[in-house]
Amino acid sequence: MTIVIAAGGTGGHLYPAIALAREFLRRDPSTNILFVGTTRGIESRVLAHEGFELALITAHPVMGKGVLEMLRGVCAVPAGMWQSFHILKRRQVNLVIGVGGYTSPTMLAAAALKRIPRVILEPNAYPGLANQVVGPLAHRVFVAFDSAATLFDRQKVRVVGTPIRHEFLAQAGTRSEMITQKKQHVLIFGGSQGAKAINSAVLEGLPVLRERLPSLTITHQTGEGDFERVREGYHTLGISATIVPFLYDMPAVLRTADLVVARAGAMTIAELTACGKPAILIPLPTAIYDHQMKNARAMEAAGGAVVLSQGDMTGVKLSETVESILLNPERLEAMQRSSLAMRRIDAGEVIVGECYAIMGVKYDNNKSAGKTGE
Secondary structure, eight states, X not given: OEEEEEOOSSHHHHHHHHHHHHHXXXXXXXXXXXXXXXXXXXXXXXXXXXXXXEEEOOOOOOTTSOHHHHHHHHHTHHHHHHHHHXXXXXXXXXXXXXXXXXXXXXXXXXXXXXXXXXXXEEOSSSXXXXXXXXXXXXXXXXXXXXXXXXXXXXTTEEEOOOOOOGGGGTTOOSSOTTTTSSOOEEEEEOSTTOOHHHHHHHHHHHHHHHHHOTTOEEXXXXXGGGHHHHHHHHHHHTOOOEEESOOSOHHHHHHTXXXXXXXXXXXXXXXXXXXXOOEEEOOOTTSGGGHHHHHHHHHHHHTSEEEOOGGGOOHHHHHHHHHHHHTOHHHHHHHHHHHHHTOOOOHHHHHHHHHHHHHXXXXXXXXXXXXXXX
């Protein structure tokens, strides 16, 4: 069986796809998984680290860009379609999965023309344009939030949550093991590419945190482009912390955190709630359709997060918010319980099961998958 997953650009698209790929392999280790992406995103280095094959096609963004970029994106479609057809023919693909981003539309369209089964995974509270456009071509649309279902054919939609890598669940308990310890740990990250605004606010507020929480330890993922500036900032202030441009083993790092400061991508919300982590969420203000704010408000309404608007955020305000949560054990534990109550950990299993049904494949828990009737 060969499955093509069109996903890339950011971790928010890529990591749910990786979780899904691992679930297919858990069911049947003989499954061939091919990711399709571009040279623009993080997929090349992340998929090499994860051990998955990647094929590159020509695709450019259309939404959220200037006129010239939009034209460039439209003009890239014929080349992307031809490359998609070539991949599908050469690999004898059984299923195509689109997870949004630049590559999904052409790959889903090519699969439809070749009559290959195809599904969409939409992890955001508000679907991106790519998935909306190809929604009518999909046999099934898997969404993480009820709000996303309204923009697709309801007969095709399944609300399942976001696929999570099993590593996030390995040590996820019902209670933070570090709440009662003297040393508390904060994880700061701005998504797979980092967030300069968050980095700057953290650096501005570090003197306040050092004064009021002297035993606090920090892991700070900066993004490649801002790593040197942030590292130098910590050094100048004389504050020791673990500072990295990118976190490959997010499950291990996340489990050590008492509190997380982060953007509000759908994958981030899913990972936080899988581990039951309280968070301060700072949504990306330029996210198309403001989907990050919608994601963040959903977690805040459930009691697991505090939302800060980037426009109103200062270093002092961010530091005071961190302090107000960490110095209140009852509040911290209540936020943890609320976060954990939001988690959906069976999304990958549900999606793979339905994909098997769409392909006409049966699955025996004690054997590998096989075609129905074999």
